[in-house]
Amino acid sequence: MQPLITTTITCLRCGGTLSGSENRFTVTCPYCATEYTVSIEATVVEPVDIKDRIGRLLACVLDGNPRERGEAVLELAKIKTPEMIPPVVETMKVLNSRMSLPGQMKELQPLYAALNNIVLKIGLPEAADPLIALLRDESGIFRQTAANALGNINSPAAVEPLMEAASDPDAWVRTGAARSLGAYSDPRIPGVLLAVLEDPSLRVREAAVRSLGTLKYGEAEGVISGILKTTRDDYNDNTSWSDVRKAAVWALSDIRSESAVKTLVDAAEDGDAMVRAAVIQELESIWYTVKDGKLKRRIGEITGRG
Numbered sequence: 001m002q003p004l005i006t007t008t009i010t011c012l013r014c015g016g017t018l019s020g021s022e023n024r025f026t027v028t029c030p031y032c033a034t035e036y037t038v039s040i041e042a043t044v045v046e047p048v049d050i051k052d053r054i055g056r057l058l059a060c061v062l063d064g065n066p067r068e069r070g071e072a073v074l075e076l077a078k079i080k081t082p083e084m085i086p087p088v089v090e091t092m093k094v095l096n097s098r099m100s101l102p103g104q105m106k107e108l109q110p111l112y113a114a115l116n117n118i119v120l121k122i123g124l125p126e127a128a129d130p131l132i133a134l135l136r137d138e139s140g141i142f143r144q145t146a147a148n149a150l151g152n153i154n155s156p157a158a159v160e161p162l163m164e165a166a167s168d169p170d171a172w173v174r175t176g177a178a179r180s181l182g183a184y185s186d187p188r189i190p191g192v193l194l195a196v197l198e199d200p201s202l203r204v205r206e207a208a209v210r211s212l213g214t215l216k217y218g219e220a221e222g223v224i225s226g227i228l229k230t231t232r233d234d235y236n237d238n239t240s241w242s243d244v245r246k247a248a249v250w251a252l253s254d255i256r257s258e259s260a261v262k263t264l265v266d267a268a269e270d271g272d273a274m275v276r277a278a279v280i281q282e283l284e285s286i287w288y289t290v291k292d293g294k295l296k297r298r299i300g301e302i303t304g305r306g
Helices: 050-063 066-077 082-098 105-120 125-134 140-152 156-165 171-181 189-196 202-214 218-229 241-255 258-269 273-289 293-303
Strands: 006-010 017-021 026-028 035-037
Touching (some): 082 125, 105 140, 140 156, 140 171, 156 171, 171 202, 189 202, 189 218, 202 218, 202 241, 218 258, 241 273
Antiparallel strands (some): 006 017, 026 035
16 A cells, blocks of 8 residues: 655746645646656655745746746735745836737736735735835835835834825825825824825825724814815816715714714715715614714614614
């Protein structure tokens, strides 16, 4: 009877992971089809050189066939280390330049988006340094990625760079910074976000309003209520004033003071259908927390809970 063996090896060609077990002494890489013969005598367990593996996978993303590229991205998504950020970003830059070539956009854009998502979701406090460095990149596209990713790593080191990025020349970077600042507790942040409410980009204002709500910054309630009560036809950066007002609805719901709830109740008859819908949805979600009996009954009438 042949022995039962289980072994996992890294493909030398593409960096993919493959396994052999139950009398299988020949294994084939599912990503690039390279075959390996495994023997009991030759099987040696050694630490994986993670930098080398990342490099091989990224090389496959750039130069492999479509299947190899897709599988390499899936393998990269399983790796969580700050060391991967610089090489992943460099690969993104190569893909970005290649996408300008005829016929390349359709194939390469999903790969670029997948790598960008890997950086966004790195989620490690130790990733602060490479992300802060990326926040100073000459390209607004990559500064935007860094600004958004810094909101997901829970590192106090990110606060100062994000506050500076709130005045970046690129509106998308300012948006990411305003959104990410809502993830941190620092007494300086509300002041920065209140200043951002004067930003010429409505997208940036929307992000700042949401973050003030996330922080439950009650001192901003008056300003946020004023935004909700103001009707305008402004539109820029794919964002309407109506979007900013909806952000005000969500922020007031987060702040949830009695006066904030009353402002939402008054907005239930707003002339903007999208704003009304947002108000009703939020009132439904906070109805059970309202202690004032009269106010609670009014919310019940508006939402159908009464």
